[in-house]
Amino acid sequence: MDKGKVYSIDWEKYLQPERLRQSGTHASIEWDSRNQFESDFGRVIFCPAIRRMHDKTQVIPLTSGDTILTRLTHSMQVMSVAESFAHYYTRSESFIRTYGEKAYAYDASISAILRTAALLHDIGNPPFGHFGEITIQNYFKKYLEDHHIIKERQAWDFTQFDGNALGLRIVSMLQYTGTLDGLNLTYPTLGAYLKYPNKGKANGDGYVGEHKHGIFETEEALFDKIVSCCNMKVDDKRIKRHPLSFLVEAADSICYGTMDMEDGYNIQWYTFDNMVETLNKYIYQIAIKNKKVDALKKYLTDAKKPETFSIEKLIGFNRKWKDGTEKDKRRLILDFRVALIGYLTKLAIDNFENNLEAIDKGEYSNELLKDDDLDVFGALSDFAQRKIIARRDIQELELTGNSVINGLLDILMSYAFSEDKKFRKKIKAVISKSRMEATLHENFNKEVRFKTFNEEDLWNFDIEQLDNYSKLRLIVDFVASMTDKYSLELYQKFAGLKM
Structure with a gap:
């Protein structure tokens, strides 16, 4: 992409600071200089549902170890990466040149929205994470097959139960203090949170936002307001994601892909060499399968042998300090993770900018990290399945x-x-x-x-x-x-x- 140009998306259509109920609290404090989206962050970080996330582990449930990621620490990390995305995008010279005086207001709004949506992204996860989702789904598939007690549309809320849909319900109603408005967040913050803006059945082959059933029947009216306010309607039948939801998703993927791997290493489930060799092998085999061998060329340890691909070379990681001494084991995994996050962050923001027009039109149907000839994120996911999730x-x-x-x-x-x-x-x-x-x-x-x-x-x-x-x-x-x-x-x- 020509860094001198930015696709001129009309951000005004996605950043209208409307809520279900206009709150008098924020506006009544004369010295409160926060914008509405920054107010959202305060509402979220003080709510009980966020506090409960400290006792939901990321991958390793019921652990007593104090170094293993919880949903809360994971969400804080996702928040950090998501906010970095905002700054990379909105503080670039090309963005400022494109939007002029509005650029500074957009920077403040986009940064606050991404920060809050990222902190929220796992708030609806049930006990035991994604396996808990599957357990609830399977329970009700069997129960509702035997007991036809609700309508088909209603049944999807249980047989296709999803933590993202529950998260919307938690922040919009279940944080109950005598009113059904919940945290009463702005529609753009909720729009950026919605990974699956889909009232219908899950469609794994369809648009990326339809891959799961993401809206319960109880939140349909709210969802319609979010769609209307945030320019998320493509036509009478199609709903698109809010553009910022792609960045929240990418920040989540970066953090669980890298930190789960680091957790497993720190528990000593595998060595550093084993980890790197496994990642190298996956990336090489995928490049061969997808006929992308040319993409490997700059990252080989032997220029004539594609099988010598090195992920360390790709992400700019060095096992030694500048003076030539070896890094110790703790520093190895830390620096490797930092370099990997750097590579994936650049990949995500480049893909966001390159595809922003298609995203704006509701035509982009991929995860930002999956637009990669070398499929580095795919390598991390495969590694996690083989070396972490599959463990007894x-x-x-x-x-x-x-x-x-x-x-x-x-x-x-x-x-x-x-x-x-x-x-x-x-x-x-x-x-x-x-x-x-x-x-x-x-x-x-x-x-x-x-x-x-x-x-x-x-x-x-x-x-x-x-x-x-x-x-x-x-x-x-x-x-x-x-x-x-x-x-x-x-x-x-x-x-x-x-x-």
């Missing part, structure tokens, strides 16, 4: 998670659909008060903006008053919002394994 201890913990989530759902479902009122009543003692209040407000008092419930309201409420979809919604909201350890402890109590 990881598989055993995932099976534990499967038992925990299935067990909790079995018990809560039996309570919710019991014919005996005494059993139905027990569910109110288990599910948190704020979840129960949010359910009462959403189902019976939706026309009231602010609502206060007293003990009598909760005492007299019978879950039988809810329709079947709302019963399932309440249970899944509760289980999927749990931390790893809390879900295990609660299951052990329910199963009589722990008093």
Whole structure:
């Protein structure tokens, strides 16, 4: 791409600072010089759902080690990379030349949106991560096949359960303080968060934003407002991603791709040489398969042998200090990770700029890191599957998670659909008060903006008053919002394994 030119996307169409409800708090503080998107960040970082992420591990669940990534530390790292993307893009000479005086306002807005959306990106992940998602999906595929109690559209929210969809529900409603507005974030921040702006069934062969079912029925009205405000509608049938969501996705991929590898190395699951050799072999084989051998040429240790491709040469990594002495093991993995993040960051921002016109038109249907002749991110993903995810201890913990989530759902479902009122009543003692209040407000008092419930309201409420979809919604909201350890402890109590 000619760095002297930037595709002149109309950022005004994507950055309108509108909310579901215009809050008086931010505007009423005269000395508060933050823009609306910077206000969003404050709302998010102080919310309880963010705090709970410290007890959700990234890859290795239920670990007692204090150096292993949690969802919170991972999200902070994603936030850092995403903010770097903003600065690389909006502080370049070409961007400033293209947008003139508006460039500085765009820099502040885009930076704040990316920072907040990145911090949010995993907020809807259930216990035990992506395997927890699969467990919930499989549970309801079987249950709803045997019990036809809700409509097909409603069933997708459970049989195709996705943490991204739950995340939108958490920030827009389940952070409940007497109103159904949740954190009341701006539409552009929510648009950048939405990885899968798709109300329909997952379509793995379709547009990148349709690869998963990303919107629950309960958030459809909000989603329509986000789409309208953020210029995300292509035509009557097609919805495109917000352009900034591509950068949030890339920042997430960079962080889990590099940090999971570093975690495994620090646990001593493999040596540095084994790691590098595995990555080199994958990249070489993919280049041969895709007939991209020419892309290897500058990064060979022997100019005549493509099989001598070196990822170290590609990312500009050196095993020695400038004085020729060898780096120790800790410094090796740290410097390798830094160099790898640098390579992937440049790849992502270059692909973003090169494809911005297609992104703007809703025609770009790829992840930024996958537009790479050498498929470095593919090498990291393959390595993680072979050397980390496939390990016996990881598989055993995932099976534990499967038992925990299935067990909790079995018990809560039996309570919710019991014919005996005494059993139905027990569910109110288990599910948190704020979840129960949010359910009462959403189902019976939706026309009231602010609502206060007293003990009598909760005492007299019978879950039988809810329709079947709302019963399932309440249970899944509760289980999927749990931390790893809390879900295990609660299951052990329910199963009589722990008093």
